[in-house]
Structures are given as structure tokens and as C-alpha cells.
Amino acid sequence: MSFKDILNSGKFVVTAEVGPPKGTDIKEMIHHIELLKGKVDALNVTDNQSAVMRICSMAVCRICLDHGVEPILQMTCRDRNRIGLQSDLLGASVLNIKNVLCMTGDHVLAGDHKQAKPVYDLESVQLLGVVNSLNNGKDMSGNDLRGATDFFQGAVVTPEANPLEPQLIKFEKKVKAGAKFFQSQAIYDINRFKEFMKYARRFPVKMLAGIVVLKSAGMANFINNNVPGIRVPQELIDELKAAGKEKALDTGLNIAARHIKQLKDENICDGVHIMAIGMEDKVPIIMERAGLL
Amino acid sequence: MIITKKRELQELMENLKNYKSFFLIGCSECASLCGTGNQEAIDSLTESLKAEGKEVTGGFVPKTGCQVLGTKVELKPFKEALDKSDCILVMSCGAGTQAAVEIFEDKPVYPTNDSLFLGNMTRFQMFDERCSLCGKCILDKTGGICPVTACPKGILNGPCGGCKDGKCEVSPDIKCAWVRIYERMKRLDKLQELCDTVLEAKDWSQNIKPRTLATRPEKKEEKKK
Known part of the structure; x- marks a missing residue:
């Protein structure tokens, strides 16, 4: 069953992500894809994440398909103009890539080619509109396509953004532009996320909660001080501190598993998106502890 | 206004090493407000050039350095000093420099500033970019x-x-x-x-360079006469 069908069937879905490497050695990446095969429902492939130049998302999506894992093509507007984006979408379509996650993309200044010209000819809302249009057999200029695409398109949302309301206005624009599913930025406060879901449930979209494993109290503090749109509550930082250095990661895995279990058991959202960020081998452990394997 | 920033002397001198005498052209508009093309800036650069062993034959702050015909007329009284110089330095924006290029077809013209952006002055010589x-x-x-x-x-x-x-x-x-x-x-x-x-999505075809515009009324009738 496709990711779209699984999501629409009402099953609690799990997605994870794979970050393409910088360079042509893909042994480790393939190991991670194989590790997650049959466990997750789909695998996001990041698009030059953090503006660091790597293998393109589309090629790795195709590799995922070759290894029997359904990919979600992450597509940012940072590096391609509207011609490049549409052309890549058509290319992805004929490579049988069905899911696309439309994002604006981190600024080039975040990455390793700071002198690059940032493009942003479009942004996430407009890119969703373009996907919708290609699905309807027309390009952005209104020209007919010989064969339409059939993408299942999603977007991202930041429930812990500060200020939140401008982000929610954008979220609603993304829904109107045709987003069918959302993967959220990492969330750590389930009660606050429940409040967000009360709002989000008013819209006909599927919501996957973002899960990022906390490795240590230091990492949690770093996130709170530096990463936009993520807030780790003090009680979790205390829990990690109390666990001590040796058991911090294990405690972080437990926290992730506990949150996933609660999200599923209380039917708070439609699934989770686990961002392991270099710890892909830990994803099955989290899923097991959450009772999903 | 167009915000300009003075180039470092070292970078400037690299361009000027083959020339001996200079005429300096500022601008009373943006570059004066930026402090890059007013009389003080001309005086300061004159001192610096002299210290480098160069000659300055004269300097002038035209009203609007990017206005080609007006600047040409304003520079007429400086013919002698201009003729004596072997290089023109323009202390305004890229538009001012290119106005001078148009006026002085047979003389090398170099910019002393980098042109940065269209800006608002928020306080004295503090600028913000608000319009692209x-x-x-x-x-x-x-x-x-x-x-x-x-x-x-x-x-x-x-x-x-x-x-x-x-x-x-x-x-x-x-x-x-x-x-x-x-x-x-x-x-x-x-x-x-x-x-x-x-x-x-924005229509970037409105931004194809170089852009031109004529806002004055057509004068076809007069031409016929």
C-alpha cells in the first residue's frame, strides 16, 4: 500500500528520514535505508539540508524505491527557479516518486556555500500550488502537459513557533494551496501539541508530529537557545540531567518512544516523523519501545 | 537614495597606479548624504592622493551626478583642469560613474565607491534597504x-x-x-x-535589465515642424 493509502486508511504512520551524503560513497546510506525498510511507512529524503551541498534528493529517492522503501521527496525553493523546480517534479514523477514535501529551504548562509546566489523564485505555498497544477496537467504558465503528475503533496508546520499566529496563517495558506499532509517541526510538549491539534483538526489534512531524539541535556539547551521553532520543556531537560551522561541517550530514546506512544494511544495526530539526524540505527529501537514493531 | 560606500585606498590605488593626475567628481544628492561624494569627501581623497604622490587638477560636486546633460553643462567651467588630468575619479554611485563615462569618451573613468542599495536614511549616515x-x-x-x-x-x-x-x-x-x-x-x-x-509568484520579466523608461509627453508634433 502506498504512503498516501496508508495515511488515508487511518493507520498511525511512521516516517523517518535519510540525509544524502556529500560524495558518491553511499554504502552507509544504503545500510540505513535497508535498516528502516519494512519498518517505516515512508522515508523523507532531505534536499541539501541546512544548505549543505550533497547528493540530490531525487536520486536518493529513486535509490529508496530500488531498495523497496517509499520515499518522500523533500523539495526546497532555495536552489532552483520555477523552471528547475517543475522540471525536477516531472523528472521525479517519471522515476515513480509519488510524495513531495514542499519547503522554502534554509538560507544559503546556513550552509557550506555561503557565496551562492539564493534563488527563492517561489516559496513553499507557491510550490504547493505548482504541484497541484502539474497534477492537473498544466504547468505554471498554463501550458498543457503531455501526461500529468500524480503527486501526494505535503508541507511542514511549526507548532512551537514564536510568534505562532503568523505561522498559522501560512499553514492555512498551505492547506488552501493543496497540502494533503504535514510533518511538523520537532515537538516535545505533548499537552501544547494537543492544543495545536485542536486547531489543526479543523482542516482536512493529515498531521505527523515531528520527533527528534534528545541525546543529552546539553543538546536540549542548545536547541532551546539556537533552533527556531523548537522548545524543550525544563522537565525533560531535568530528566536527561538526572539520567547522567552514560544513560542520557537511552533516556532520550525513552522520551521519544513515550511521546510517540501517547500520540498514538490518545489519537492526537495521524502519525510521527522521526528525525534521527545521524542516528538512523536508533529508529527501530524507538519504534520498538513505542510498541510499533 | 542610492547608498554608496567608500572603497579602501589600497584597492583604489591598485586601479590608479598607471595614472598621475586626477579630476574628482562628487554628487550633491545621495553620495553627499552618504558622505562619499560631498566636498569634504573630495578634500579628503585629494589629501590621500597627494600623500601617494599623485596630482589632483581639480574637483567638483555637481548637483545630480547621474544626470548626464546637466552634469556636462556644470563641468564646462572646469575644462582646463579636466584636460590636465589623465583620469577622472567619480565619487558617487555606479550611475554617476557611467554618466562620466558618457561625458568623457576619451578619458579613463574610475569609481571610488561601491554602490550598495536603494536605502532610507534612518539617522545621520545610517541607512536601511527597504525597496529592491x-x-x-x-x-x-x-x-x-x-x-x-x-x-x-x-x-x-x-x-x-x-x-x-x-x-x-x-x-x-x-x-x-x-x-x-x-x-x-x-x-x-x-x-x-x-x-x-x-x-x-513574482513576474520577474518586469525586472529584465537594462530597464528604460520615458515619462515625458511625446513631442512628435514639434519635431515635424
Whole structure:
């Protein structure tokens, strides 16, 4: 069953992500894809994440398909103009890539080619509109396509953004532009996320909660001080501190598993998106502890 | 106004090493407000050039250095000093430099400044970029704050995920353009309008360079006479 069908069937879905490497050695990446095969429902492939130049998302999506894992093509507007984006979408379509996650993309200044010209000819809302249009057999200029695409398109949302309301206005624009599913930025406060879901449930979209494993109290503090749109509550930082250095990661895995279990058991959202960020081998452990394997 | 920044003397001298005598042209408009093309700037550069062993045959601050014909007329009384120089230095923006190139067909012309952006003066010699001259204004849709300019990504439909506590991911010194737009629209009680407006991708064909414009009335009748 496709990711779209699984999501629409009402099953609690799990997605994870794979970050393409910088360079042509893909042994480790393939190991991670194989590790997650049959466990997750789909695998996001990041698009030059953090503006660091790597293998393109589309090629790795195709590799995922070759290894029997359904990919979600992450597509940012940072590096391609509207011609490049549409052309890549058509290319992805004929490579049988069905899911696309439309994002604006981190600024080039975040990455390793700071002198690059940032493009942003479009942004996430407009890119969703373009996907919708290609699905309807027309390009952005209104020209007919010989064969339409059939993408299942999603977007991202930041429930812990500060200020939140401008982000929610954008979220609603993304829904109107045709987003069918959302993967959220990492969330750590389930009660606050429940409040967000009360709002989000008013819209006909599927919501996957973002899960990022906390490795240590230091990492949690770093996130709170530096990463936009993520807030780790003090009680979790205390829990990690109390666990001590040796058991911090294990405690972080437990926290992730506990949150996933609660999200599923209380039917708070439609699934989770686990961002392991270099710890892909830990994803099955989290899923097991959450009772999903 | 056009914001200009003085080049470091070392970079300037690299261009000027093969010339001996210079005539300096400033501008009484933007470059004067920037302090890069006023009489003080001309005097200061004159001193620096002399210290490097160069000769300065004269200097002048025209009213509007980018106005080709007007500047040409204003420079007429300086013919002798201009003729004596073997190089013209323009202490305004790239437009001023190219006006001089048009006026002095047979003389080398070099810029002493880098032209940075179209800016507002917020305090004395402090400048902010507010307009990108994109060719199609959207300020009517964004509460009068330009996201094409104020957002490093120039995005048109709300903040990206990089906004932290109202600040931009590119720099904490930049307030998120879309938070500013949101706050202004809220103050004006126009949030619904903000929610309902989805801006389409910009038409960059309005921005094909070089752009030209004639706003004066056609004078075909007179020409016939």
C-alpha cells in the first residue's frame, strides 16, 4: 500500500528520514535505508539540508524505491527557479516518486556555500500550488502537459513557533494551496501539541508530529537557545540531567518512544516523523519501545 | 537614495597606479548624504592622493551626478583642469560613474565607491534597504512593508520556519519581515485580508535589465515642424 493509502486508511504512520551524503560513497546510506525498510511507512529524503551541498534528493529517492522503501521527496525553493523546480517534479514523477514535501529551504548562509546566489523564485505555498497544477496537467504558465503528475503533496508546520499566529496563517495558506499532509517541526510538549491539534483538526489534512531524539541535556539547551521553532520543556531537560551522561541517550530514546506512544494511544495526530539526524540505527529501537514493531 | 560606500585606498590605488593626475567628481544628492561624494569627501581623497604622490587638477560636486546633460553643462567651467588630468575619479554611485563615462569618451573613468542599495536614511549616515526596485510593487498587499527586500529570502506568503522569537534565521539583527507585516496588519485590523491574500509568484520579466523608461509627453508634433 502506498504512503498516501496508508495515511488515508487511518493507520498511525511512521516516517523517518535519510540525509544524502556529500560524495558518491553511499554504502552507509544504503545500510540505513535497508535498516528502516519494512519498518517505516515512508522515508523523507532531505534536499541539501541546512544548505549543505550533497547528493540530490531525487536520486536518493529513486535509490529508496530500488531498495523497496517509499520515499518522500523533500523539495526546497532555495536552489532552483520555477523552471528547475517543475522540471525536477516531472523528472521525479517519471522515476515513480509519488510524495513531495514542499519547503522554502534554509538560507544559503546556513550552509557550506555561503557565496551562492539564493534563488527563492517561489516559496513553499507557491510550490504547493505548482504541484497541484502539474497534477492537473498544466504547468505554471498554463501550458498543457503531455501526461500529468500524480503527486501526494505535503508541507511542514511549526507548532512551537514564536510568534505562532503568523505561522498559522501560512499553514492555512498551505492547506488552501493543496497540502494533503504535514510533518511538523520537532515537538516535545505533548499537552501544547494537543492544543495545536485542536486547531489543526479543523482542516482536512493529515498531521505527523515531528520527533527528534534528545541525546543529552546539553543538546536540549542548545536547541532551546539556537533552533527556531523548537522548545524543550525544563522537565525533560531535568530528566536527561538526572539520567547522567552514560544513560542520557537511552533516556532520550525513552522520551521519544513515550511521546510517540501517547500520540498514538490518545489519537492526537495521524502519525510521527522521526528525525534521527545521524542516528538512523536508533529508529527501530524507538519504534520498538513505542510498541510499533 | 542610492547608498554608496567608500572603497579602501589600497584597492583604489591598485586601479590608479598607471595614472598621475586626477579630476574628482562628487554628487550633491545621495553620495553627499552618504558622505562619499560631498566636498569634504573630495578634500579628503585629494589629501590621500597627494600623500601617494599623485596630482589632483581639480574637483567638483555637481548637483545630480547621474544626470548626464546637466552634469556636462556644470563641468564646462572646469575644462582646463579636466584636460590636465589623465583620469577622472567619480565619487558617487555606479550611475554617476557611467554618466562620466558618457561625458568623457576619451578619458579613463574610475569609481571610488561601491554602490550598495536603494536605502532610507534612518539617522545621520545610517541607512536601511527597504525597496529592491523589483518592477512590480506589492506594498499594497503587505501592509506597506516590502518582503521582497526585508526578508532575505524575499518570500511572499508568510514567515519561513527559520523565524525565532520574531528574528530572522539569517541574523538576529534582522526582525522577521513577515512578523513585522503581521504586526502591522493586526494593528490596522486587517488580519483577515492578510489571511485571504495568497501572492502569486513574482513576474520577474518586469525586472529584465537594462530597464528604460520615458515619462515625458511625446513631442512628435514639434519635431515635424
